[in-house]
Amino acid sequence: MMILSTYIQSNKKYIEEILKTYIPVNEGYEQVVYDAMGYSLMAGGKRLRPMILLEVYKLFAQDLRPIKGFIAAVEMIHTYSLIHDDLPAMDNDVLRRGLPTCHIKYGEDMAILAGDGLLTMAFEVMIEAILEFDLGRPGILAMSCLGEKSGTRGMVGGQVVDIINEGKSIDIETVNYIHSHKTAALIEASFMMGGYLGGASDEVAKTLEQIGHNVGMAFQIQDDLLDVLSTEEELGKPINSDHKNAKQTYIDLKGVEGSQKEIHSYLDKSDALVETLPVENTTFISSLIEFIRTRDN
C-alpha cells in the first residue's frame, strides 16, 4: 500500500502552487495584509485538509479545475484559525511550524486583519469557482459544509469551549466536545466537500462526514500525545503547550495507554466505514488512517 508520505510528496507542491495564486503581490496600499496572509498561508505544514478534499474528490471525478478554489478555501480557513488562536489574548504562541507566529512578525493588529482577510477570502474564492464553473447545488453544498464546520457550530465553537475551560478541571465529554469541534469539524468538512464536489449523494457525504469525524478525533488525541512525548525539534513548535496554557488534555484523563487505545478505536471505526464507500480505490484514506496510527510529527 502507498504510504501517506508518497501522497504528501506528490500533492503538497500542487496544493501550494494553487494557494500562491490567490495571494496578490504589489497590490497597492493594503499589500501588507496580503504579505501577512501569505506568510502564514505559505508557512508549510502537511496540507492534510486540502489533500483530503483533493483525494476524496478524485474518487468521484477527474477534472480538477473547478475545485481549486475549494482546496484553497479549506487551507485559508485552517490558517486563519491558527493566526487568531496564536494571538496574545488567545494561546499567546510565538512559534508555529518553526517560524515566528503572524502577530510576532506583523504585529497584533495586522494578524487580526490577516485572519479576517483569509476567512473572508475563503468564501470569496469558493463563490468565484461556483460562478465560473457553474457548479450549482454541489458547489453550494460544499461551501455550506465549510461554513457550518468552521463557524460557531464547528471550529469557532470548539475554540470557545477550549478557551473558557482553561485552568479548569473538565470531564471527558467536554474534552471530546472540544476535539470534535475544534479539530474534527474541519476534517469532516474536507471529506464532505470532496464528496459533494465530485457529485456524491447526501448518503455518501454522510459516510464521508463520519470517516472525517473518526479520523479527526484520532488525529487530535495523537496530537496531544505528541505534545507530551516529543521534543521541540521533532514538532517544530513548543512542546507541552497545553499544560503551559493550563489546559487539561485527553492524556490527563485517560493516560498514555488509554489514549492510544482510543486512537485505535477511532481508526478501526474509520476503516470499517471506508469499506462501505461505493468507490473502488480507497488507498489514500487507508494511508491517512495508517499515518495517524503511527505518526511521530
Place this chain on the structure above:
Amino acid sequence: MMILSTYIQSNKKYIEEILKTYIPVNEGYEQVVYDAMGYSLMAGGKRLRPMILLEVYKLFAQDLRPIKGFIAAVEMIHTYSLIHDDLPAMDNDVLRRGLPTCHIKYGEDMAILAGDGLLTMAFEVMIEAILEFDLGRPGILAMSCLGEKSGTRGMVGGQVVDIINEGKSIDIETVNYIHSHKTAALIEASFMMGGYLGGASDEVAKTLEQIGHNVGMAFQIQDDLLDVLSTEEELGKPINSDHKNAKQTYIDLKGVEGSQKEIHSYLDKSDALVETLPVENTTFISSLIEFIRTRDN
C-alpha cells in the same frame, strides 16, 4: 417627501426581529460566544445597511422571505468589523453606542471569537437562504458582493490602510482610499445586494454600486465632521476619537467648509444617479441622501 426617520421607525424593529432569530439561546457549551455575538449585534444603531438592502430590494420585488438571511448577513458583517476594530490592538475603544464594547464586556478572547463567529455566520445564513429558496445566480451574486466588499478588496483592506497610517501625515488620496474601502464598500454591497436579489440587471447593479459609493463617501466625511463638532452625549460614543488615535482625517486636510462642500458634491452625484434608475418610487434613497446632508448624530 417621507423623511428617513420614518423609514427607520417602520424598518428598525422588523430588521432587529430578523437578527434575533439567528442568535441561538441555551445552545450548550459554547453559549457564551452567542451571548457576545448577540450583545453586539443587538446593541442598536440605525440599521442603515440592512435597511438599504431591504428598501432597494422592494423597488424590484415584493416577497421578503428569501432576503432575510441577507439582511442579517450584512449587519453581522458590519457588527463583526466593529467588534474587531474596537479591540485593544486596533482602535482600543471602550464605548460603542453608549455601551461597553464587546471585549470590555466579554473579554478580548471572546470578542475575537465573536467577530469570527459573526463573519462566518453571515455566509452561513446567506448559503442557507440560497439553498432554501433556490435563489440561484441572483443569490450567489448578492453573496459575492458582500464577500468582495467586506474582504481585503473592501472593508478589511480599508481598515488595514487606516491602521498602518496612524500617526502619519497622509494625502487626500489615501484618506479617500480608506473611506472608500472601510466605509463605502459595505454600503455599495447593501445597494447591490438589494438589486441583485430583486432581479436587477448587472447594469442596474452597477448604478446601485455607484449610488452606494457616493452615499458612503458622504456618510464617512459627515461622520468625521460629527466626531469633531458633536458632544459625547449626542453621539453615544467618545468624540475626537480620530485624533486620540493619531489619525489624520478629511477635515484636517480640507477644513470644515471644504468637507461640507465635498459631502454635497457626493450627494448631488447620488441624486443624479438615482434619476437614471429604471424604477418609479425612489423616495427611500432620496430620503437617505437628504438625511446625510443634514444628519447630526
